[in-house]
Amino acid sequence: MPKNSKVTQREHSNEHVTESVADLLALEEPVDYKQSILNVAGESGGKQKAAEEELDAEDRPAWNSKLQYILAQIGFSVGLGNIWRFPYLCQKNGGGAYLVPYLVLLIIIGIPLFFLELAVGQRIRRGSIGVWHYVCPRLGGIGFSSCIVCLFVGLYYNVIIGWSIFYFFKSFQYPLPWSECPVIRNGTVAGKLVEAECEKSSATTYFWYREALDISNSISESGGLNWKMTLCLLVAWSIVGMAVVKGIQSSGKVMYFSSLFPYVVLACFLVRGLLLRGAIDGILHMFTPKLDKMLDPQVWREAATQVFFALGLGFGGVIAFSSYNKQDNNCHFDAALVSFINFFTSVLATLVVFAVLGFKANIMNEKCVVENAEKILGYLNSNVLSRDLIPPHVNFSHLTTKDYAEMYSVIRTVKEDKFSTLGLDPCLLEDELNKSVQGTGLAFIAFTEAMTHFPASPFWSVMFFLMLINLGLGSMIGTMAGITTPIIDTFKVPKEMFTVGCCVFAFFVGLLFVQRSGNYFVTMFDDYSATLPLTVIVILENIAVAWIYGTKKFMQELTEMLGFRPYRFYFYMWKFVSPLCMAVLTTASIIQLGVTPPGYSAWIKEEAAERYLYFPNWAMALLITLIVVATLPMPVVFILRHFHLLSDGSNTLSVSYKKGRMMKDISNLEENDETRFILSKVPSEVPSPMPTHRSYLGPGNTSPLETSSNPNGRYGSGYLLATTPESEL
Numbered sequence: 001m002p003k004n005s006k007v008t009q010r011e012h013s014n015e016h017v018t019e020s021v022a023d024l025l026a027l028e029e030p031v032d033y034k035q036s037i038l039n040v041a042g043e044s045g046g047k048q049k050a051a052e053e054e055l056d057a058e059d060r061p062a063w064n065s066k067l068q069y070i071l072a073q074i075g076f077s078v079g080l081g082n083i084w085r086f087p088y089l090c091q092k093n094g095g096g097a098y099l100v101p102y103l104v105l106l107i108i109i110g111i112p113l114f115f116l117e118l119a120v121g122q123r124i125r126r127g128s129i130g131v132w133h134y135v136c137p138r139l140g141g142i143g144f145s146s147c148i149v150c151l152f153v154g155l156y157y158n159v160i161i162g163w164s165i166f167y168f169f170k171s172f173q174y175p176l177p178w179s180e181c182p183v184i185r186n187g188t189v190a191g192k193l194v195e196a197e198c199e200k201s202s203a204t205t206y207f208w209y210r211e212a213l214d215i216s217n218s219i220s221e222s223g224g225l226n227w228k229m230t231l232c233l234l235v236a237w238s239i240v241g242m243a244v245v246k247g248i249q250s251s252g253k254v255m256y257f258s259s260l261f262p263y264v265v266l267a268c269f270l271v272r273g274l275l276l277r278g279a280i281d282g283i284l285h286m287f288t289p290k291l292d293k294m295l296d297p298q299v300w301r302e303a304a305t306q307v308f309f310a311l312g313l314g315f316g317g318v319i320a321f322s323s324y325n326k327q328d329n330n331c332h333f334d335a336a337l338v339s340f341i342n343f344f345t346s347v348l349a350t351l352v353v354f355a356v357l358g359f360k361a362n363i364m365n366e367k368c369v370v371e372n373a374e375k376i377l378g379y380l381n382s383n384v385l386s387r388d389l390i391p392p393h394v395n396f397s398h399l400t401t402k403d404y405a406e407m408y409s410v411i412r413t414v415k416e417d418k419f420s421t422l423g424l425d426p427c428l429l430e431d432e433l434n435k436s437v438q439g440t441g442l443a444f445i446a447f448t449e450a451m452t453h454f455p456a457s458p459f460w461s462v463m464f465f466l467m468l469i470n471l472g473l474g475s476m477i478g479t480m481a482g483i484t485t486p487i488i489d490t491f492k493v494p495k496e497m498f499t500v501g502c503c504v505f506a507f508f509v510g511l512l513f514v515q516r517s518g519n520y521f522v523t524m525f526d527d528y529s530a531t532l533p534l535t536v537i538v539i540l541e542n543i544a545v546a547w548i549y550g551t552k553k554f555m556q557e558l559t560e561m562l563g564f565r566p567y568r569f570y571f572y573m574w575k576f577v578s579p580l581c582m583a584v585l586t587t588a589s590i591i592q593l594g595v596t597p598p599g600y601s602a603w604i605k606e607e608a609a610e611r612y613l614y615f616p617n618w619a620m621a622l623l624i625t626l627i628v629v630a631t632l633p634m635p636v637v638f639i640l641r642h643f644h645l646l647s648d649g650s651n652t653l654s655v656s657y658k659k660g661r662m663m664k665d666i667s668n669l670e671e672n673d674e675t676r677f678i679l680s681k682v683p684s685e686v687p688s689p690m691p692t693h694r695s696y697l698g699p700g701n702t703s704p705l706e707t708s709s710n711p712n713g714r715y716g717s718g719y720l721l722a723t724t725p726e727s728e729l
Contacts, residue, residue, distance in 0.1 A: 060125060061248050062324050068252045069325060073338045075259035075474025076317050076481075078345045080160060081309055083471065084442040086346040087286075087353040089302055091434075094293030095286050099347075101294065101303040106343060109581050110307040112573035113538060115335035115566075116545060117313065119554075121322035122331050123561055127486025128316035131323075136544045137648035141637030142537055143486050146316035148630045149533050150482035153315070155506055156525040157479065158240060159513040161472035162232035163444065164465045166212060171461035178207035179452040200608030204449040209603045212444070216516040218602050219524075219619055223516025230514045234507060241503035243473065244480045245496055248324055251477045258470040258477075265467040266348050272460070273355030282358020285433045286350060301588045304581065305531060310342055312475075314537040316482030323485065327561055353447065360450035361432035368427035369404045375424060376407065384422075389414055401427065440519075443468065523600040524615070528623055532589050533630035539582045540634060546574040598623060 063069040129143030181198035198206035216223040243254045379385040394403045559565045599614040640646035
């Protein structure tokens with residue numbers, strides 16, 4: 001044999017050597033096929049499966065333990081949305097009544113689709129691109145769309161981590177810098193006037209909008225870069241880069257802390273919160289159901305969207321993490337466990353938030369009583385009000401909310417005609433509890449304001465923002481896995497170089513979000529750019545498995561993989577219920593965009609208040625472009641493969657060697673189909689070389705090539721060419 005042949009290279013090298021079948025057979029000496037172990041028909045399913053698993057185990061990284069994997073999935077699914085979006089939705093949509101639609105949709109949409117993604121990732125052991133190419137080549141664009149959506153989400157999500165880093169470092173001082181309004185200074189002497197913007201709003205609101213974001217009045221006013229947030233964004237991307245640069249070898253170790261530490265903090269906050277005055281008021285307010293909300297279609301739509309985002313469906317991170325599992329791992333148990341922990345975390349966070357907000361509501365209510373009592377005393381002293389209107393038992397030195405409510409009622413009844421001119425507020429605790437703060441406002445305004453009233457407030461602030469950083473980091477690791485794993489699997493790019501390149505690229509693009517108008521772009525990306533594409537992605541994932549690949553076939557493969565047959569419940573969910581629900585959600589989202597033009601809450605400096613503004617035309621064009629870019633790969637790949645303009649891999653075959661072992665690989669062949677050297681058949685009759693789960697059986701279950709009892713063969717390894725039937729279209 002020639003010394004420079006790849007077979008000779010294989011004998012003396014541990015490196016990968018890939019060559020075409022024609023080259024292989026041209027260089028090999030004549031072989032007695034009856035004595036060779038080139039397996040086409042398959043000697044035995046057990047030996048073939050064992051060989052495949054051994055090769056997969058060699059080439060693909062694996063989790064160090066089941067605990068590490070579960071923590072990774074929990075870290076990805078449990079994120080910042082569990083801390084601020086779920087409590088906000090509870091407050092907005094009927095308190096305890098919101099839990100009913102959420103639980104129903106979690107069961108019929110969330111868990112089945114989460115189980116589906118875990119199963120396909122574990123079964124095929126590839127990232128999202130490879131998985132959906134295998135299930136249905138014409139729907140292979142799903143994987144590319146998932147990567148794009150992950151990129152969009154990662155761009156703004158890490159900005160939020162940057163905000164948390166800024167507040168984290170600002171928490172190491174007493175008093176906290178957002179506890180009081182700044183005083184206007186003239187030279188070295190402090191005056192008695194405070195900033196007008198702060199006086200009109202509050203200290204925490206002023207610090208968020210002016211000190212942290214230094215926000216502009218609208219999205220059209222760029223205002224230049226906020227250098228403080230730019231540095232925080234750089235730190236955030238550096239942390240993420242170090243966590244994911246080695247793949248699961250590095251991110252898996254990070255998960256032990258980033259996934260568990262938030263639960264320690266939540267437990268501490270729950271205990272502390274329950275000991276606060278007024279905590280029970282907040283919790284009772286949260287759990288008191290408003291039953292009329294349960295019939296509101298908008299509530300069900302928002303519950304479905306929250307289920308969708310909470311479990312990370314469609315991002316590709318779930319598939320990426322599960323692809324590093326052994327094939328006999330019980331992913332059904334994993335799906336139920338992670339879904340339950342996710343729901344439990346949302347409820348726990350809601351208890352903490354409402355306990356703390358109940359405490360804050362009581363403080364604000366007492367402050368309201370004091371301020372309005374001073375007004376009443378002024379009216380009494382100026383004879384605007386008669387002292388006969390004040391109940392005799394009322395003591396202004398120790399005025400309770402009950403006494404004020406009684407006094408307010410009497411004055412309102414007697415002075416009905418002129419009452420509006422008095423400017424008195426009712427100071428109802430219910431009004432304070434009903435003030436809903438959405439998203440970042442809940443964490444960076446409402447919760448931070450409540451913590452200023454805690455004893456040892458800097459300690460609690462440090463713990464809170466460190467928790468947010470870790471929650472965000474866990475989700476970012478999964479998001480980055482949704483980008484890097486499928487690209488590395490498909491295009492074989494160097495892992496470390498590609499990961500670092502992604503982080504550097506994302507940092508520079510992320511500068512868009514650290515302008516003074518950057519918060520408005522965060523709103524655009526968070527509320528609009530990902531929702532519709534992700535919904536379409538998950539619908540197509542469901543259709544690809546349930547209707548194209550075949551639910552019965554998929555259930556059978558799950559039975560072989562898990563060792564038991566999943567409940568029949570999943571068959572009906574995948575086949576009928578989940579696709580229908582997701583189609584309704586998609587339709588509702590499109591209608592919502594059409595009925596209510598997209599907009600954002602702008603902070604107007606002169607008014608020191610928020611105002612809802614619609615996106616200008618150029619911003620709408622950008623938003624539409626983002627949605628189109630995220631969804632475009634799906635129809636493009638379908639069209640290209642339907643008209644055979646893009647190969648689906650069905651005419652590809654080559655052989656790779658590593659450490660003396662021969663294994664199957666995929667590379668493109670020329671028109672002169674080299675598989676004829678093996679089977680003497682036309683290309684269309686050759687089985688697809690996609691990832692395997694059964695051996696190709698020739699006519700009559702016989703093979704032109706017999707197998708040998710010799711397990712080692714000529715070069716200490718056998719040829720293994722097993723195939724999988726292509727997806728049905």
